[in-house]
Amino acid sequence: MVDVGGPGRLHDRVARGLRTAIRDGRLAEGDAVPPSRALAEELGCSRWVVTEAYGQLVAEGYLAARVGSATRVSWSPRTAAKPRARRTPAGPAVRYDLAPGLPDLRAFPRRRWADAVRSVIGSAGHYDLDLPDPAGHAVLRATLAQYLRRSRGADAEAASVSVCAGVTDGLARTCRALRAEGITDLAVEDPGWPRLRAAASSAGLRVHPVPVDDDGLRVDDLAPTPARAVVVGAAHQFPTGTVLSPARRAGLIRWAREVDGFVIEDDYDAEFRYDHHPVAVMQGLDPGRVFLLGTVSKTLSPALGLGWLVAPAPVVPALRAANPVAAAPPVLDQLALATFIDRGWYDAHLRASRRRFRTRRDLLLTTLATRLPQARASGTAAGLHVLLHLPDGTDTRRTVRAAAAAGLRLADLDDYRVTPSPGRALVLGYGNIGDTEIPAAVALLGEVLTR
Template identity: 40%
Template sequence: MLRPYHFDPSRGDHLSRHIALMVERDSRIPLAMQLRESLRNLVESGTLKPGTRIPSTRQLAVDIGVSRSVVVEAYDQLAAEGYLTSRRGSGTSVAEHTGGQAAASALAPPTEEPGADAMWDLRTGTSNTIDFPRAEWLRCATAVINEAGHQELGYAPLAGVLHARHVLTGHLGRVRGVRNRPEDLMITSGFAQGLALVCRVLLDRGHTALAVEDPGHPGEREFIATSGLRPVGIPVDEDGIDIERLGASGARAVLVTPANQFPTGVRLSRERRAQLVAWAREVSGYVLEDDFDSGLLDTTDRPPALQSLAPDRVVYAGSASKTLAPALRLGWLVGPSELMASVEHVRAGWDIGCSGFEQLTFARFVDTGAFDRHQRRLRTEFRRRRRTMLGHLDTQLPGAWPLGGAGGLQAYIRLPPHIDEQALVRAARRRSVLLRGGRHYRASTAASPPALVISYATANCAALSRSLTEVGAAYREQLDRHDGSAQPSM
């Protein structure tokens, strides 16, 4: 039976005929979870605006006929996720920057930005969706639907469909050396949900900070802060994250991209890998390994996952966003049993799992070898694009040079010290090219050498040639301005 509660979001507890909050008493879903999801949807849809007062726990419990503890549990969870804010004497209201909005905006590229109508977009955060293997994916999806029985059409286990977890376990072990069991693998709604779950477990265990690489993903720093943890930037050099600085930070957990550091492309050295594992064991902490683009790295020169060195201290995270499409919302977490039990406990209060059909389609896609073939095609294409980009450096950006290895979706281009990074970015935008400078990715406010980060995820070789020619023209403007200012006055 549905019992609606009507309220006016702009006037606290006053009645309204326009918004209904409902709980279904006959549902298998706990009342607190129903209430939490209903409120979260109202916030994420914009129906409940930031700053809007909502009913007190006591009042809402009376109005919808549930115990107050049900409402308290729902409010506490939404507050922990950043959706609600409670202040003594002021009641509970929608947070000014909600967890859902932060999750959507922080880890995804902006949908609107000055110059977003430019001809070429070389900013990071995009994926090569043009080459999505539609025909092969459709064949796998059709087979899954045709073969689906009662079990496949029902609710999947919270951690994921068991068959999909078995297939993914075998795949990760084969291509990345990940040491795991299906019981310790969870399929998530992309990397973002996996990160949110780990952050919540760390909070529950008394952590106050999560160390991150600097430079690194600015959206992840924002996302971590929204979760309630303090992101602590740790410098990255040519060997990866600085372990000594990590040890001095006081953090007991760190998020790293060891195979292909984002955005510099440097690889965590063998010595640093051993030091990082030793640090995690010394502080009884955890390393969250984001293996976001390993499928696009050259297989002949790709290190095994860091997790293979310390399955008891490393939580391995990956997704299909860069190799297939972000729209699939398919990700995975692999961690030690005791930690994954806590992750599953937290998730039980958030949702009831991902789409079973998509999990089984992906499992079939992997099992038939289609995933390996698709990634091989992508690696070939991205090698071609990177060669095109590097070939333009000497002619269009003389004096600039790339950091890092030869794989991935972007290149970190170090500029001569006299180049004004932001002026170059603005000049490129005037020539219809969107890109970002190295400063955009840095947590530290200290001065850093000028750089450009150029993504070739969505730009083919022809587009790269044309766009980098325009960047080169903007670059020469900067060089001419510098040379002119360096001339002695007469």
């Protein structure tokens, strides 16, 4: 009944033989195994060998031993069977990607990023491999502070910078700190990123949508809300593509001072401005009232999971205390980004990306105007997306579904709205599509719209 051949100590071989017999079904659940003395005599070994084997199988769950009763099999293939995972049908293959939110992943600077990682691995001290600082490695924090001062006009010092996993993570940390400071209500742009609303709600804040028009967030509409903090994409609002006007920038700072509150600036893709130099961040106007959030997800890749948060100096202690278990990204990745910036590679990548995206945006707008004259594109010459306004009555939800079935990824403006609006529009991203694919993608969109 029990095969005790093979390598190993005898009691291990006995346990292995019994285990195999149980798993094969030769010993069924509920069957009594022979008394240890009887099996020992049958195998020609000491009783200790059998009791050791039985004890091992009891510990593993194959056998159950009760005082005054026989030792029985307690396992069967049936009881161990796991529910089969439901197979999700594969969706149509994506032929053309016009969804927003991604940079050109084909153009990720693999060689230089690999060089940065190699440099870090070779030069990092043993102390760099210690438990990481939750606020981020001091080297990257200093590098980011210098970069933000130079390129975005920020008022940033290393002590006020925290390294995080991206804008959503940075916002969640900020909202927890605000709640600890007694702020319970947050205003957000409508339309806007749903995950930012979700991050604020998960931190315990009540969220109040405030509309956006051609001049950005309607600052006057903040007054009727109980909010003392607001999230705003000042340099390039998503998804409308507007820029917060100078008058509203000033008005927003005044509002924050009047309510003793804060502005949270989402600077997610402001490096990409194609008609003139990028607008500087609001944070430089009043660093004591403005949090600044940024990320490389829109410039390099979201796979890196690297971002930053610049907090007003008086709030930094509350920010740290409100996020005691917040984990910074892997230290070696942080140091690689610091190296990538310090060696000028990040600036070079941004320059090349701006040239590429400017050309791609122009191509997309020209193709849309030619192929879809009934539609109207809008948005500042910036970022990685445009809005495509469609005739009234267009079923944009059906359009997105039909396009997906044909292999074309799109986004419906309604997916970013809190308050319904009669205007019909699609959000078209041009970051992650090749220039040569744009004519075919727009042609396919035209076919979908005429069905």
